[in-house]
Amino acid sequence: MMKHLPPTLRRDHRYLKISIEADxxxxxxxxxxxxxxxxxxxxxxxxxxxxxxxxxxxxxxESNQQAIVRINKDYEGLFRASITLAKYKIITLECSGTLKSx
Amino acid sequence: xxxxxxxxINSNLEQFHDWKEESVELNxxxxxxxxxxxxxxxxxxNREKADxxxxxxxxxxxxxxxxxxxxxDVLLHPEKNREHSGLNHIxxxxxxxxxxxxxxxxxxxxxxxxxxxxxxxxxxxxxxxxKYNAPYIITTRAQKSYQLRAPxxxxxxINELGGSGQKAVKETPSKILERIKKRKNPDFVNPGVxxxxx
Numbered sequence: 502m503m504k505h506l507p508p509t510l511r512r513d514h515r516y517l518k519i520s521i522e523a524d525x526x527x528x529x530x531x532x533x534x535x536x537x538x539x540x541x542x543x544x545x546x547x548x549x550x551x552x553x554x555x556x557x558x559x560x561x562x563e564s565n566q567q568a569i570v571r572i573n574k575d576y577e578g579l580f581r582a583s584i585t586l587a588k589y590k591i592i593t594l595e596c597s598g599t600l601k602s603x
Numbered sequence: 604x605x606x607x608x609x610x611x612i613n614s615n616l617e618q619f620h621d622w623k624e625e626s627v628e629l630n631x632x633x634x635x636x637x638x639x640x641x642x643x644x645x646x647x648x649n650r651e652k653a654d655x656x657x658x659x660x661x662x663x664x665x666x667x668x669x670x671x672x673x674x675x676d677v678l679l680h681p682e683k684n685r686e687h688s689g690l691n692h693i694x695x696x697x698x699x700x701x702x703x704x705x706x707x708x709x710x711x712x713x714x715x716x717x718x719x720x721x722x723x724x725x726x727x728x729x730x731x732x733x734k735y736n737a738p739y740i741i742t743t744r745a746q747k748s749y750q751l752r753a754p755x756x757x758x759x760x761i762n763e764l765g766g767s768g769q770k771a772v773k774e775t776p777s778k779i780l781e782r783i784k785k786r787k788n789p790d791f792v793n794p795g796v797x798x799x800x801x
Contacts, residue, residue: 522749581759585752586713592753 513574518595518603519584521566527589529561532568539587544579552576552583557600567594569603607754608776610655610677611706611742616751629654629783633679639668650674654783657706660689670698673795676779677740679706682724690728692735699737702782704775709757710744722764729766738775739766 521527521535533556541549553573560569572580577596584591597603610631632653636642642658642665649656656674660666660681666689669678678698681689690698690705698705705728712721732739741761745751758768767774785791790798 578759578762581756582763585709585756585760586718590749590751592751593756 514571514598515574515577516597516600516603517570517572517577517580517593519568519570519591519593521568522590522592523566526563526566528563529556529558529568532556532561535587535589535591536570536584539591540580540583543583543586548576548579548583552580554580560600569600571600574598606773606777608773608780609742609745609754610740610776610779611657611679612745612751613747616745616748631655631657633657633659635659636665637662639665642668646672646674655779659683661685663689666690667694667697670694670701670703672703673701675701675703676782677704677706679742680708680711681705682721682728683708683711685724688724688727690731692731695728695731695735695737698732699735702738702778704738704740704779705732707739707741707761707771708744709741709752709760710750713750726764729761729764733766738778739771740775740779741771 521532527535536554536556537549540552540554544552551573555571557569557571562568570580581593584593595603610629611633614628630653632649632655634642634645634649634656636645636658646656655676657677657679658665658669658675660669660678661683663685666678666681669675681694683689697703707725707728712718712725715721729739731737741757743750743752743757754772755768758772761768761771788797790800792798
């Protein structure tokens with residue numbers, strides 16, 4: 502097994518709590534598609550590779566339609582801009598550098 | 604985000620979201636005109652009663668007239684239905700001189716079939732406005748709850764297009780509010796003219 506990277510060389514994350522407002526409630530895989538396509542539509546494939554959005558399955562709240570997305574720290578602005586122009590209304594509720602504080 | 608203002612949304616939405624901002628009580632009038640004479644007449648009619656007077660831009664000549672008119676507060680979407688961005692260096696300079704804020708209309712961008720072209724125009728306009736230090740704001744013009752967006756998200760969109768998001772969602776709207784307060788002062792005569800009591 503390859504040796505782990507030291508903490509200083511690891512990628513920094515940003516965790517954003519988002520809320521999806523649509524007529525029908527969305528399940529986890531639909532939410533993933535919505536987020537992914539929102540970034541891809543706005544920023545293209547290169548942007549998607551830079552933002553690296555990742556929805557956390559265990560934190561997905563289907564009843565309230567809230568989710569936590571992990572993104573690359575340096576591309577928070579690009580992610581926020583992308584979701585403003587998404588097909589459904591997505592708003593960010595909270596933002597943090599650690600998952601624990603959300 | 605505290606201090607955020609979106610002047611052109613349905614005021615019921617602000618109360619619904621408990622924003623408790625000053626913009627709730629403002630009387631905003633958006634003018635639409637096809638000629639300079641009509642626009643001038645409408646400005647004269649509405650200036651006294653309106654707190655914020657905005658004009659729906661899009662026509663080349665009227666865009667120019669609007670930024671030269673200090674009685675107007677906001678020129679909305681100068682790039683609408685045009686092949687180019689609707690602003691140039693002269694208009695940007697005039698907008699800065701007369702403090703007419705250029706309104707970036709998010710609803711126009713969102714419902715446009717060619718978002719790339721609208722964003723191209725926004726990028727060009729923002730570049731000019733930053734160079735001449737002219738004011739600009741972003742508005743969702745939301746009439747229903749699902750059309751609203753979070754202020755930080757709107758600011759990020761401006762930042763991505765090369766502008767200052769803070770300026771668009773916070774600084775310029777608060778300066779416009781200051782101007783409204785100044786205008787309501789009984790000593791106020793005209794823009795730049797105050798009555799001095801001895």
